[in-house]
Amino acid sequence: MPTAVPVAALDPTDPDAGAVAHYGDPAREQRLLDNAAGLVDRSHRGVLAIPGADRLGWLHSLTTQHLSDLAPMTGSELLVLSPHGHVEHHAVLTDDGDATWLDTGDAPGLLTFLERMRFLMRVEPAEVSADWALLSIVGPQTDEALIALGVGPLLPPDLLAVPDAKFATGSVPPRPTAVYSAAALQFGGWARRMPYGADLLVPRPAVPDVVEAAGVPLAGVWAFEAMRVAARRPRAGFETDHKTLPAEVGWTAPAVHLEKGCYRGQETIARVHHLGRPPRKLALLHLDGIATDELPARHTPVMLEGGERPVGFVGTAVRHYELGMIALAVVKQNLTPDSVLRVGLSTAAMDPEH
Structure with a gap:
């Protein structure tokens, strides 16, 4: 053993x-x-x-x-x-x-x-x-x-x-x-x-x-x-905060039935789905690891290069055996893979969407 x-x-x-x-x-x-x-x-x-x-x-x-x-x-x-x-x-x-x-x-x-x-x-x-x-x-x-x-x-x-x-x-x-x-x-x-x-x-x-x-x-x-x-699978308490909507982290497919009738919060679910664009999204970030090899802590802010306000937060950061230092993050919907981001001391790049 x-x-x-x-x-x-x-x-x-x-x-x-x-x-x-x-x-x-x-x-x-x-x-x-x-x-x-x-x-x-x-x-x-x-x-x-x-x-x-x-x-x-x-x-x-x-x-x-x-x-x-x-x-x-x-x-x-x-x-x-x-x-x-x-x-x-x-x-x-x-x-x-x-x-x-x-x-x-x-x-x-x-x-x-x-x-x-x-x-x-x-x-x-x-x-x-x-x-x-x-x-x-x-x-x-x-x-x-x-x-x-x-x-x-x-x-x-x-x-x-x-x-x-x-x-x-x-x-x-x-x-x-x-x-x-x-x-x-x-x-x-x-x-x-x-x-x-x-x-x-x-x-x-x-x-x-x-x-x-x-x-x-x-x-x-x-x-x-x-x-x-x-695999970009969210975890409650990590890739979620007090204002997370299911559509933001990809939980609509496995966990939300859009026609089943009344339950608490259903009106928001329907409204967000019919608008077709939740305010945030789940993203896989590649961290450069040049300035530091320390993984960012859970809920570390994600910043635009040169920006002053957070555009998201890190949920889980890991060292992957092939991909290196990566993190799941929840970021603003309008960010694109060419956005230059910072997480703590590391530069971060969004992986292209699947």
Whole structure:
């Protein structure tokens, strides 16, 4: 077993302090996740369980996703918005037929919101993070690992296309905009297919057995984050602030159903979509690393060269094994790849849009 280097030993204030940063060679672990498959322990992520007969209709009414008819052993993504349409919580979910499971970066905050909204519904939301661990298999050989676990291969993610700004009524089917297939694990819990690989929710005592059965090497959360940044996948609390709209960070496709009916913040979502141009956008920045090789801290301002006011902020900065120093940032919509930017002491350039 390679030596684990905990995030807490490097920075006890880091939001990932409960995870392993790396196992001795972060660049090798990134190559592993990019070209084969590795297993990342993300058990510091919060988990909520919601049993009860009304759970799906209740979540359907409170969140951005179409969940009223979610099939058993199926997953998706959802957002909880403020009354003004700003992102308050993001969660990935799976329903196993008896309960809906939410994994999220802010389990206590999301649970508080859900408990306030119970009213007379037959639901019993509870945080179960102490008993259940989230693991992620990442890489192109994910299906082989799922086969070794007895649940693979799973169907790939099924995402609906985001309709045009002036789409006709009835254009969006009455189903989740993202459907992630899932299957029960012999250890307890389930495996859920994801765009980056698969997530496994397992009882904490079973983690060593699951790792052994999967048969893939371990990788740290640094490698997971490097792959996430390169793939431009936002993370709540990192690529979000108090005024983030789902369309700004690319969450419309996996987490927002544009025709499902009333929920908090829906008016703003509809207005921004029909205008077709949110005020900010998610961008991948290349940092020059000449003036400093220190990565910028989360929410460091992004400035135009010679400008005096921020034009955005950095969410997550990483050292990528191929791309070098890069960062995900949220910047003004009118910035272009030829804009000359500064992040702290580094010059930054926007990667061309996909």
